[in-house]
Amino acid sequence: KAGVTQTPRYLIKTRGQQVTLSCSPISGHRSVSWYQQTPGQGLQFLFEYFSETQRNKGNFPGRFSGRQFSNSRSEMNVSTLELGDSALYLCASSLRPSTGSYNSPLHFGNGTRLTVT
């Protein structure tokens, strides 16, 4: 079974630009979560989607947005990029959403390394 696929693998953008990152979950997984990982802050939750609906959102500004399509693929968008947005952006999929008593683990992709100059 193919794992979580994230594209592109690397991206270089300049301040003020916007960027769209893509995530294809494991087949059958309907929940997709996005995380930002930096050396200083570690792993931080961005948002989670299940059945095309945003279920949860972390503490990031409105410049960070996402969506999920009917085939469970997800995209996240960052507008008006800032230098501090340079990070590894990780997507994770799971069978079940975060709410409820499910204990299905998260399966991560290898991330998109975004560098903002």
Place this chain on the structure above:
Amino acid sequence: DAKTTQPPSMDCAEGRAANLPCNHSTISGNEYVYWYRQIHSQGPQYIIHGLKNNETNEMASLIITEDRKSSTLILPHATLRDTAVYYCIVRVPGGGSARQLTFGSGTQLTVLP
């Protein structure tokens, strides 16, 4: 989510068992223990999880103490490819709120040839 404490680094000889400890003394009754690892430049990889019974899968074994205040991840025959940062997380599945999976500093396991 309960806080976890892990040693910052460990070494293990190739072919030997790697035993990675995790303290979670404030764990509550409905919190699971999850283990992930992250190899440099890759995304975190799920390893195993459990509630109170010992668990084993093709990758590792998880031993949880009877009082659930600590656990040990065991890689039975470590290989060079097991060199990674290992994260122990305790949390309520779902928890009814944001899936704010938080990784601490983890343990850097280095498998030596």
